[in-house]
Amino acid sequence: MGIAAAIGVLSPFPFYYWLWTSPQTWVALCGKGRDPCKVMAYVAHFLKLIQFLSLFSVSTISWPPPLYFWPLIAFGQFLNFRVYQLLGESGTYYGVRFGKNIPWVTEFPFGYIKDPQYVGSISSLFACLSWVPFLYIFLWTLGYVFMIHVESTEDPATRAKLLS
Numbered sequence: 001m002g003i004a005a006a007i008g009v010l011s012p013f014p015f016y017y018w019l020w021t022s023p024q025t026w027v028a029l030c031g032k033g034r035d036p037c038k039v040m041a042y043v044a045h046f047l048k049l050i051q052f053l054s055l056f057s058v059s060t061i062s063w064p065p066p067l068y069f070w071p072l073i074a075f076g077q078f079l080n081f082r083v084y085q086l087l088g089e090s091g092t093y094y095g096v097r098f099g100k101n102i103p104w105v106t107e108f109p110f111g112y113i114k115d116p117q118y119v120g121s122i123s124s125l126f127a128c129l130s131w132v133p134f135l136y137i138f139l140w141t142l143g144y145v146f147m148i149h150v151e152s153t154e155d156p157a158t159r160a161k162l163l164s
Helices: 002-010 011-019 023-028 036-059 068-092 116-127 134-150
Strands: none
Touching: 002 036, 002 134, 011 023, 011 036, 011 116, 011 134, 023 036, 023 134, 036 134, 068 116, 116 134
8 A cells, every 4th residue: 555655645746736837727727717726626625635545544543642743733733724714715726826816915824934834734744643654744745845846936927817
């Protein structure tokens, strides 16, 4: 199950890369009248399910978790919730790349923590180290680090034009 789990853990990142680098193709594929952010969210949730099932397939769950679990998972999920609360679905799911006008946010955690959603996700992953072999946490984290790098440069000229 090791190679399949590794592939499952890494499965979303080619999709995210493609959307970031070819947003007009995605907008056209979604077609008129369909919100590309909402469609991306549906696909991303499905891919997240594959990631979780992949991790679960190699996990050894025991209770109670170690003490480090609670602060890492609480901090990570707080950041994820807060980012989504501030950006909404369109801000979280590449709305700016799909031609939407997304207002710049400076409230916490933005302006205090670089890439807060990725930091939150990585924190949540590391909370699970007592249950999941390090290799899979490391692979998933590498995927996030790769996307942080990809998303660190954004040329406004490559943004998609929404279909009307």
